[in-house]
Amino acid sequence: MTYRAVYSLSRRLIVVGGLLLTAACQVAGPSAGGSCMVWGTGPEAAEHCDREIEDSSRRAEISASQRAAAEAAYEPIDRVVRLSGECFTERGFPCHGARPSRQPTQADVEQLTRDLEQAGHRDFVVRIAGEGDPAPVGSLLSAFKLGGDTCVIGYLSAVPGGTSGRDITGLLPNGQCLED
Numbered sequence: 001m002t003y004r005a006v007y008s009l010s011r012r013l014i015v016v017g018g019l020l021l022t023a024a025c026q027v028a029g030p031s032a033g034g035s036c037m038v039w040g041t042g043p044e045a046a047e048h049c050d051r052e053i054e055d056s057s058r059r060a061e062i063s064a065s066q067r068a069a070a071e072a073a074y075e076p077i078d079r080v081v082r083l084s085g086e087c088f089t090e091r092g093f094p095c096h097g098a099r100p101s102r103q104p105t106q107a108d109v110e111q112l113t114r115d116l117e118q119a120g121h122r123d124f125v126v127r128i129a130g131e132g133d134p135a136p137v138g139s140l141l142s143a144f145k146l147g148g149d150t151c152v153i154g155y156l157s158a159v160p161g162g163t164s165g166r167d168i169t170g171l172l173p174n175g176q177c178l179e180d
Contacts, residue, residue, distance in 0.1 A: 055172075058172055077144055081154065084156055085160035099160055101158035101159065112142065124142060125143045126141070126142045127141055135153070144177065151177035152168050
């Protein structure tokens with residue numbers, strides 16, 4: 001696979017065990033010494049990294065002000081996404097006892113879609129990540145088009161409360177946040 005070199009820092013917000021970590025990674029093609037930050041080892045982690053590098057190289061650049069505006073606009077969306085897979089009583093209180101994390105399913109996609117629509121959000125895609133997506137295969141992938149030309153793309157590797165990642169980036173050449 002050939003990569004076009006892109007020299008820009010991409011801010012990553014990663015949640016592990018309830019802790020929010022901020023990291024910067026150089027996004028560039030392997031021939032330019034590029035790297036990305038993914039959790040895990042082995043072929044799955046390497047493939048995820050390759051997909052992120054390739055995806056980033058195709059996206060439009062965004063300004064610092066676009067990034068800041070998307071970050072602010074994403075804050076209420078993030079609260080909805082973070083609750084994916086959580087259990088609540090009819091009165092809205094958390095269920096008794098911790099629920100074990102599990103692999104996301106199509107039911108989680110449908111529930112998150114309903115929750116986002118109910119909260120008034122419209123321009124988004126939620127699906128289980130596949131081979132061509134910039135997220136671990138099988139994770140709960142979400143992409144939000146904010147401000148017309150900025151995307152927030154995130155994933156949850158498990159629900160509830162699995163490892164997650166998020167990136168604020170520009171549009172793909174097709175004018176969307178994700179390929180179909």
